[in-house]
Amino acid sequence: MSLQSQLAEKDQTLNDMRDMLRNQNNMHMLESRTMASAWFNLQRQLERQSGFGHSSGMGSAAATRQGGAPASWLGQQRVTLDMQLNG
Numbered sequence: 518m519s520l521q522s523q524l525a526e527k528d529q530t531l532n533d534m535r536d537m538l539r540n541q542n543n544m545h546m547l548e549s550r551t552m553a554s555a556w557f558n559l560q561r562q563l564e565r566q567s568g569f570g571h572s573s574g575m576g577s578a579a580a581t582r583q584g585g586a587p588a589s590w591l592g593q594q595r596v597t598l599d600m601q602l603n604g
Contacts, residue, residue, distance in 0.1 A: 587593055 587596060
């Protein structure tokens with residue numbers, strides 16, 4: 518086997534391995550996104566079932582209706598904006 522053919526074979530092997538690595542990295546990113554999405558959806562579902570969390574209606578507007586004022590600045594801003602929008 519000549520030196521040039523060995524070099525061409527090594528280059529081809531190197532390119533194949535780079536493609537494999539690129540494909541594995543893409544697959545890893547896809548799996549990571551899928552897992553993160555699954556965890557997020559599970560957490561949202563648990564919030565809804567337990568009655569806690571933003572999606573359950575226990576946010577600042579609900580707390581204000583029940584007589585409690587939100588402690589955070591953002592919660593206060595939400596209540597103020599709610600009152601301005603709803604009159």
